[in-house]
Amino acid sequence: MAILKRLAETARPPVAFTLDGKACSALAGDTVLTAVLTQAEQLRVSEFGGGPRAGFCMMGACQDCWMQREDGSRLRACSTYIEPGMRLRSLPPPAAQVAGTLAAAVAGEQAP
Numbered sequence: 001m002a003i004l005k006r007l008a009e010t011a012r013p014p015v016a017f018t019l020d021g022k023a024c025s026a027l028a029g030d031t032v033l034t035a036v037l038t039q040a041e042q043l044r045v046s047e048f049g050g051g052p053r054a055g056f057c058m059m060g061a062c063q064d065c066w067m068q069r070e071d072g073s074r075l076r077a078c079s080t081y082i083e084p085g086m087r088l089r090s091l092p093p094p095a096a097q098v099a100g101t102l103a104a105a106v107a108g109e110q111a112p
């Protein structure tokens with residue numbers, strides 16, 4: 001269930017993006033935070049304990065809203081506008097996909 005519910009400005013053009021591989025739609029001018037939280041219960045899980053995170057300050061100061069794109073780059077969801085085709089991730093990538101980890105080294109050895 002989404003945390004945010006859109007009540008106004010519903011006539012803006014739609015913007016397609018994905019969240020954890022699932023097709024989603026936001027509206028032009030939404031921040032990533034708004035786009036995600038109108039679809040989901042959290043932006044991400046904490047890397048320090050797995051708890052859900054949804055931003056705090058909403059003005060770029062607290063660092064609570066960091067999210068990852070599928071390519072591994074990070075963005076601050078409260079101060080980044082959603083863009084068409086953005087591929088976002090709320091969950092950390094599997095260890096085998098994180099360069100420099102033992103799991104990635106093992107996965108690389110097993111790759112053909």
Ligand code: FES
Nearest residue numbers: 055056058063078
């Ligand atoms: S919510 Fe605080 S930096 Fe984004």
